[in-house]
Amino acid sequence: MRLAESDVVQIVEAVWSSTLDMQFERTTLTVPSAEPTMTSIVQMTGLWQGAVTLRCLPELAGxxxxxxxxxxxxxxxxxxxxxxxxxxxxxxxxxxxxxLPAGCQLSLPAVVEGREYRVGVPGTSVLIQLSLATDGHPFMVGVLERNAH
Amino acid sequence: MKILIVDDSKAMRMIVARTLRQAGYGDATLVEAGNGREALTAIETSQPNLVLCDWNMPEMSGIELLRALRSANNSIPFGFVTSEASQEMKDTAAAAGAQFLITKPFTPKVFEETIGSMGA
Known part of the structure; x- marks a missing residue:
């Protein structure tokens, strides 16, 4: 099963508008790794395995x-x-x-903070990476997918 | 009316409380618990009229809480408020005795319609 970028954008839009009362746009800005950043992650197991990440600067997290x-x-x-x-x-x-296929389970979320780090889930690769921005504050939403054996 | 909000996220408990007020439940007494185990205690001590519960939580999940309540013949009205949006989860919730499942993110209108339809 392949997730489409548009599926992820639609979900982020719903979360941003309903829960945060914020808007976002596509951007070419990236979240600079040399600065302190925060990444939250939820892993998924079951018939589809992977993870979803959200990375931003502390200012947007605040x-x-x-x-x-x-x-x-x-x-x-x-x-x-x-x-x-x-x-x-x-x-x-x-x-x-x-x-996704039925039977997928979510982990509890975890949050990583620091500079110059990489969040990796062994055996996965990046399926989707969105660069977005809210009021000029960049954030990145990633979907990692476990590679087929 | 007394409503128990069960969620391991303090942020989400606040949003659920705010949404209840916006949905017309500003007069309700709100009680909070951070997981299913805390909720069992809160249900016993606070005797709420309705439980709004997250699904994935540490200690005891929402579905484990619901099954524990129903196996003890406790028929308290129980609804999930969860990011678990799949049909499979909705079916599992209904089979375990949940009255409804509200998917995060949600709006006050969804709360109003869903909780209102229970006659609450």
Whole structure:
């Protein structure tokens, strides 16, 4: 089964508009790896195996948390920012299941923070990588797929 | 009316609470739990009229909570609010005794229609 980019964009649009009350656009901007970044990830197991990732700079992560908690970005604690980022990628992954074979299970989300790191799931490769931006703040949504043996 | 919100994400518990207010349930008393095990305790102590529950949680998942309730002959109205959007999950939820499944992301209108249809 092949996921299409348009499937992922549609799901991100729903999450951004309904949950965050934000818009986004396609961009050529990338999330610079030399700066501190945050990546949330949910893995999927079952008849389709892979992972969904969301990567952004802390500033956008703070805005996402603020939108979810109904506070100012500066008021969101680091735990709240991680919680919010994890929940956003969880929603994206959960909705992707509509396009996948039955029997796929989601992991709980995890969040990685730092500079110059790579998030990898052994045995997978990048199926879809979207470069998007909200009010000029870039973020990247990735879908990793386990390679066929 | 007392509603128990069960979700391991504090952010999502806040969004569910906010959406309930927007859907016309501003007068409801809201109780929160961070997983199924905490929810079992909260149901016993708070006696809510409705449980809104996430699916994937540490300690005890939402479906494990629902099965534990129904096997104890507890028929409290129970709905999932989850990112699990597949038909398979909806069927599993219904078979276990859930009244409804709301998929994240959601709108106040969905809450109003779904919870309202239960006569709540």
């Amino acid at each position: 805005r996402i948390a603020a939108a979810m908690f109904g506070t100012a970005p500066s008021e969101a604690s680091p735990d709240e920012v991680r919680d919010a980022l994890g929940e956003v990628v969880n929603m994206i992954a959960g909705n992707l299941k509509i396009h």
